[in-house]
Amino acid sequence: MIAIDHLWNSLGTTPLLWLVVTLAAYTAGNALQRACGGSTFASPVLIAITIVAVIVVVTRTDYRVYFTATQFINFMLGPATVALAIPLARSARLVKENLAGVGLALLTGSVTSTISGIGLVWLFGGTRTVALSMAPKAATTPIAAAVSSQIGGIPALTAALAIVGGIVAAVVGRTMLTRLNINDWRAHGLAAGVAGSGIAAAQVAERNELGAAFAALGIGLNGALVGIVVPLIAQYWKS
Amino acid sequence: MISALLVLLVCELAGNALHQMLGLPVPGPVIGMSILAAALAFRKGGASSRSPITGSLERTAETLIRHMGLLFVPAGVGLIAEVGVLRSEWLPIAAGLIGSTLLSLAVTGLVMHWSIRRRASRRSPDTVHDLERG
Structure with missing residues (x-):
């Protein structure tokens, strides 16, 4: 002993x-x-x-x-975040071909995630710290955690939320979108990437190649967008 | 692999420097990602797009992204310090997480679906990517 x-x-x-x-x-x-x-x-x-x-x-x-x-x-999270540029650059062609649709869907989906995340936490009596930890959670985990620590959230909580949110999106995504009569792989892929980042994207990726490309696109663009939009919202909210 | 790591670290460093100097709200690594993505996208069409660095960069990036889960473990264990928050705010956390994830899925999917269908008249059958055919 x-x-x-x-x-x-x-x-x-x-x-x-x-x-x-x-x-x-x-x-x-x-x-x-x-x-x-x-x-x-x-x-x-x-x-x-x-x-x-x-x-x-x-x-x-x-x-x-x-x-x-x-x-x-x-x-190593830092260089791993930068590494996301490689799949993002690879899908640049897809953005050019679907510019209006991808841009609009990304913007509305990403803003919906941030605003409804903050709003629901506030509505159910959560604190500002938890709301700020929720705001960037749809972004891929390293970006979500980096944004969270910068705006005064709890990075560990945001990382956990990003992972569990990805699981939620992966489990219900396909069924829900099919119920909404959405049956195009591009829409399924993009939605998975924007709402559920890597974990939801992996589930689309193993079923369809085009869906996988749009999911990768959703992860990369949403990461960049969350990195820009969420700190601005937090800055505005402070005053 | 070392040259690839160097490229990634230089981009991150440049991102952090820009973040500090310009007081940008965007985190440094995200700026670094944007710099590298822009550089690669502009190079893609060029003759040098198959250079050894690009190949090694792709392999290193793939490895890092595939094992990204491991990289979250040290930060994730920090949850043990936040047990109090989880216990007192489990309801707003659960509601916000599930609600915003479902809403975001639906809005992204519907808007993308709508924009694809709007162009449907210009579509030939071989560009249909329906689930049934996938």
Whole structure:
């Protein structure tokens, strides 16, 4: 017991230990999703966050110690966000061919998401901090979290909302749009990308190539739009 | 891979610098993404579009995007510090999340659908992309 305590004291605050825990939890999340037949509900990210959170709480580790140790992983979110430019540039042709439709659908869908998110939180008695955390959540997670921290939301909450929102969109998206008599892959793809970013897009992507291209387009353009519009709304709301 | 990483980091750095200097409300990495997307889009048609850097950039970007989930874990674990907010505001959080996601799906889908159908008269059968044919 004393030996374990001693080992813990020397390893418990090192990046090495927490990098191993984080990578192992993510690998376990992926394995679990495969075991569930690739189910959208079994999100590897949510599973990994849960596993790591339990370990951090059980070992009475300060969150700041964990976060400092895994800073490098968090740092890579920046270049990963920039990397979204590659699929975005690839779909530039699709924008040119469908300019009016894509532009209008993106703008209305994105603004609807932000305004209704803030409005519903406010209507149900939520605080300003939670409303600001909700506002950028339809953007792809790194952009959503970056916007959230900038406007005074809680980035961790926004990241979780972005992931769970993506799951919601993936689970109900196809059924709902079909009920609305929408049966074009371009509309399905764009809606999935704008409302549910990566997780919803993945579900369209495995069914249809054109839908996948429009979903990628929706993610990229909505990310850029949220990055511009939501901080402006927050700035205006302050005064 | 190193040259690709360098391109991504330089774009992020430029984005952060612009964010600071001009006091832009847009986060630095988003500005960096826009810079790179614009650069790639203008180059796409050019003869150099198949350069080794573009190839390595595409592979590195694909890897980063595929494993983006992992990159959220450290920030996501921060939720343990927000248990109080989740407990006291679960209703506005759930209502806002589900409501805004469904509304956004419907509005985006309907507007796109409407704009496609508006051009339907100019459409030939082989450009139909209905679900039944997909």
